[in-house]
Amino acid sequence: MANAASGMAVHDDCKLKFLELKAKRTYRFIVYKIEEKQKQVVVEKLGEPTDSFENFSASLPENECRYAIYDFDFVTDENCQKSKIVFIAWSPDSSKVRSKMIYASSKDRFKRELDGIQIELQATDPTEMGLDVIRSRSN
Template structure:
């Protein structure tokens, strides 16, 4: 908590909800993307309810990856958890990807606050294996950078149902 920013309890609740798939849970009601932002007073990290998606929100989307990227603001920072579905040569997989979105167009003070608060947030979200930091829209213009984070280009055959 080097920045003095605290993590709201709603963030931990959202993490548990996206991480654990409950028996009998309806697939389309599961979370696909949970976005987090700083509160208006910059003192806590909260769930950005308006920019979170459920599986049903992307059910009819041809390019889920592009839809997710379009959710991020062009001039402000965000954190996100993305429930990424992909297929390797051997099996289908799902992994939670922690994203730190800090575009070049965001104010420097905001980028510094997000960067210094990331550690406090990560401590509240144990067990995440994959982290993706995006500093420029070019980093997210296509899925190749994410695919490298998931394994490697030759290993990943599909991302969100789309052939690679």
């Protein structure tokens, strides 16, 4: 079903991979890309469970928008191991205006397809989505 605002459909694989990350922890992260010609959101890259945050950051293009899911593991002050699913709307200042508009107008509809997101970040550069930012939003 296409999004009325931007006309973008969400490929079934997007939801499937998200469910695998959420339920089975099959991936550390997922990077999603909007394929304008096909008018749909597709999976661009999957991160192995052993991949680091640096691997994740490096997989986001410098000059193009993306959506990303990151499975953030942390230890609470009470020494409990926890995990939060972080949604990142990556929209670097250097990306094209049209791309920023398409990603912005499709974001809410896309997010609704992924049930279980616990933290949402909007980032225009890597400092806005660093581990310290995610950690501060996890408590």
